[in-house]
Amino acid sequence: MHLLATSTQRNLGMAIAVVAIVGFAVYLIYNVLWAGRAEKGSELDLAPNRKPYLSDEQLETSKLDLALVSGLVTLVIIGVALPLYWLGEPGRQQGYLEYSREQFTGRGAGLYEESCSSCHGGGGLGGTTDHTIADDNGNFVAAIKWEAPALTTTLYRFSEEEVRHILDYGRPPTPMQAWGLPGGGPLTSQQVDELIQYIQSIQLSPEQVQGEVMDGLVAQVRSDVRAANPELAARLDAAAAAVATAGPDEAAAEAAAREVAALEQELREASEQYIRSLAPADRGELLFDNGVYGCARCHTPRDSWQFTGPEVTPGAGPVVLERGSGAEAETIAQLGGLIPADISGGGGFGPNLTNGATLRQFDSAEGHASFIAIGSQEGVGYGNFGQGDGGGQMPAFGICVGDRDSGERSPIYGFCITEDGGTRPGMLTDAQIADIVAYERSEEFNLPAAVPGRGS
Ligand code: HEC
Ligand code: HEC
Structure with missing residues (x-):
């Protein structure tokens, strides 16, 4: 982007210089070689100051008016056009920002394909x-x-600085290696910025996020709901079998596929109903185990x-x-x-939360919930007495933190502020976090260490 800008400016400068030089050359040639030569007549007759000038009447009317009008026009230009120009300036800067964002996103997409997609999948x-x-x-x-994990909700949960930290230093001992120069990786800080910009461009909308959270819960309860609705499950199996055996009969295949879709929809509604009817701690367990939207991948051994x-x-x-x-x-x-x-919550990349550890860290369910909502920040203690050692690695699940602690350092900002000036919600709702807290504070989650394999 900078290179491009300099070269446009350089081209403009070159054009102006060429015009000026050619003009000056023409002027010289005309005056020195040609017009300067021949005397056309006596100086007395031809000298301009010897010619009669305008009369006083003319001078005080049209000539004066002309001078006044041109003065006025100049004033108008200074008074109106300049402020107008400056009014437009922020728009120009905004345009430039958008332009550089596009450039960054494009280059980040290329880098992503090259370095990251083999693990994080196409499109993140x-x-x-x-x-x-x-x-x-x-x-x-x-x-x-x-x-x-999918990277399509990363900026809901981590600030850009935290993502930069993950990219710079990796996440040992997981396969996520250090990519940035500070951690000994190959990428410059501008390339890391470009990757973050690309990650920003693939973030899901809040509605999509909630849809996917629900999809994950529905998938987890599928076999339970099928078992509770044997008749629906049997019809679904029969319809699926009909799709498989429809063969070349297109009309039959289409009808069978429509039947499967309708029954799947019915099963989904039954699943959502079932999830709503669960006790908060049981729903919390589903949310805890919910893939990239959950907690187990960092807090339960071997979950990933x-x-x-x-x-x-x-x-x-x-x-x-x-x-x-x-x-x-x-x-x-x-x-x-x-x-x-793999004891649920028994500790992995994140600490062991079971066996009373989290209860000791947070006296109240409110404090517990608010920590899950805002996550940890590097160097900021948390818990009852701030005894928790915030490493900035525990994501924020209840508020969008993408812009938190990002300075004016890069053109990347504004993810958590929507176009109409509102703020983006977090990844999970307050109710969902309350369910998780109920699970983490439940007796089942805090079984004593005497249970084989339990405890830290
Ligand atoms: C060799 C495979 C591999 C490659 C290549 C890789 N990653 Fe990762 N990445 C992982 C794994 C595995 C994790 C999850 C680690 C864990 O279980 O905590 C991860 C985690 C992350 C996270 C944290 C996400 C979260 O929600 O916790 C980010 C961000 C990330 N990677 C971005 C990138 C980017 C950008 C690149 C390319 C420069 C990249 N990764 C290349 C394997 C990889
Ligand atoms: C990307 C990995 C990751 C995910 C996902 C994650 N955590 Fe954490 N969590 C951590 C880390 C790391 C810490 C330790 C604090 C730090 O390093 O900042 C932590 C700390 C905690 C603590 C405080 C524990 C203590 O005793 O200090 C609680 C409670 C917690 N997480 C709950 C959750 C819940 C609930 C979820 C899911 C909604 C979750 N975590 C998802 C990584 C994660």
Whole structure:
């Protein structure tokens, strides 16, 4: 953008210089070589100051009026046109900002495709990456797929400075490596800005965010709701089978597909009804486990891991674990606890919240909820006595923080302020956060350490 601007200015300057030089040359040629030569007559006759000038009448009327009018016009230009120009100036600057945003977004999109999409998916919609788990001595423990979260709500939860921190330093020990120069990565701070600008351009609307939060809850209760509505489930299965067996008969295939869509809609309404009817703590558990919209991916061990396989037995090469199966449990036992058990809230990238830890941190449900709403800020303590050590890594779930602590450093700002001057809501509603708090303060969540695998 800067390069482009300088080159436009340089081109303009060159054009003006060429016009001036050519003009001066023409002037010289005309005067010195040509017009300056021949005497056309006697100086007495031709000298301009010897000619009679206008009469007093003429001077005091049309000539004077002309001088006054041109003075007035000049004044009008100074008095009106200049302020008008300055009125337009902010618009011009705004246009320039938008232009540079577009430039940044375009370049960020290119960088994203190159460096990030292999893990975070095309368009930032989320994906997985192969990863190897090793023990403290660097010995191979297991091969897994690690889920790389969708980046389409990142700026609802993290400020731009926090995103910059994640990009600069990565998130060890996860596969998210340091990308910025401060963390030893390859990207300059301007490239990191461009990536943040690109991330801003792919953020979902608040309505889409709430829709996706609900989609995640509905997916989690699907089998429960099917079990509670056996007749609906049977009709759905029959319709799905009809789609599969419709063959080349297009009309039949279309009718079957319409039937499936209608029944899916019915199942969805039943699911939403079911979710509304749950006790707050149970709904809170669903919200806690809700993928990129939830908490488990940072607070529950192994939640971001996908187990596929199994391939080879422990000790004899790669162990690929299958989630939830007997084989997984067995392998984990054989691995001697190298992989922590997946106790909900038992700690991962974020601290262990169970076994009374969070209850000690927050005396009241209100304080607890407001921490989840605003997240942590680097260097700002939290909790009852500010004893929590804010690292800025706990996202804000209840308010949009995209612009928080971003200075005038980059052209990236304004995500949380909407075009009509309003503020964007957070990712979760107050009611949803209250449900999560009910879950985290429940007895089930705070089972004592005596329960095998529980506790910190
Ligand atoms: C090798 C795979 C990989 C690559 C390449 C990668 N990431 Fe990540 N990224 C991850 C994983 C995995 C996580 C989640 C870590 C965790 O579980 O806490 C993550 C987390 C993040 C987060 C935090 C999101 C959140 O909500 O917690 C951001 C932002 C991010 N990556 C941006 C990027 C950008 C931008 C690039 C390209 C410069 C990039 N990543 C490249 C794997 C990758
Ligand atoms: C991107 C990872 C991440 C996600 C997602 C996340 N957290 Fe956290 N959380 C953290 C980190 C890291 C901390 C520690 C504070 C810090 O480093 O700033 C933390 C701290 C906390 C604490 C304070 C714990 C203590 O004892 O100090 C609570 C409570 C909490 N998170 C609840 C939640 C809830 C509820 C959700 C989901 C709505 C959630 N977290 C989602 C990373 C995460």
